Amino acid sequence: MLTTDHIDRILNSGGNVIDNDGAKVGSVGQIYLDDQSGNPSWVTVKTGMFGTSESFAPLEGAEVDGDDVRVGYSKDQIKDAPRVDPDADLSAEEESRLYQHYGLSGSASTGNVDQAGTVPSSRNSDFLDGPDSETRAGTGRVNETGNVGHDTSGPTTDDAMTRSEERLNIGTESREVGRARLRKHVVTEMVTKTVPVTREEVTIEREPITDANRGDATSGPDISEEEHEVILHAETPVVEKDTVAVERVRLGKETVTDEKTVTEEVRKEQIDTDADPARD
Secondary structure (H helix, E strand, O other): OOOHHHHHHHHHHOOEEEOOOOOEEEEEEEEEEOOOOOOEEEEEEEEOHHHOEEEEEEOOOOEEEOOEEEOOOOHHHHHOOOOOOOOOOOOHHHHHHHHHHHOOOOOOOOOOOOOOOOOOOOOOOEEEEOOOOEOOOOOOOEEOOOOEEOOOOOOOOOOOOOOOEOOOOOOOOOOOOOOOOOOOOOOOOOOOOOOOOOEOOOOOOOOOOOOOOHHHHOOOOOOOOOOOOOOOOEOOOOOOOOOOOOOOOOOOOOOOOOOOOOOOOOOEOOOOOOOOOOOO
């Protein structure tokens, strides 16, 4: 349960409003106190670009979660709440519309009385600003930290706004892009070689009769029929095959450096000045 003891801590720390599903709705803007009981009754939630919109959410049944406030309503329901000026007291009509939106049984218009005998209405309730509140005294519009102006989207830190931008940090990572394999298979091809071969041929040798061979020549009959045989030889190619290791083949890797051009979107903040016309 949210009590007045929690208010200062939540406002000074710039806490957030969390819906019933645990989702952040926005930052805490202001907390309204019931003017009769003094108990916290409403909280405004800063939503939209730079927190320029504020929606009212009931604190009935709300719980404190660290520096945040957890309410029992959805983010969409809070954002769709009737628009009410957060810089003034709640009127009876405004509070009645808020009660109807959130389906609360009590309303400012009916004047329901609680057990303490007081009217649970915050139409004249005080409101407490968050850490970006401005003092309403003087013309300089100096906030509580002493800085000119205030941060409308969060707690004021100093008198300057930080501009940030994204930078590309490009590295490299190794990933598999392909595979190489060695595969061995058998192919057949024709080989032609020329080798020398020898063969024997018959030659006729004639020699005259001389005293040296006359005896051999006349040792047989004077006239006869005879045959004389000579065996001829010739070489033919003989083919034999044997397997011979001729080389070793293995896979290797080498690193090749290429250049890649990377194109990517980066965001950066720009700060513009939107000055109001001078006031009398």
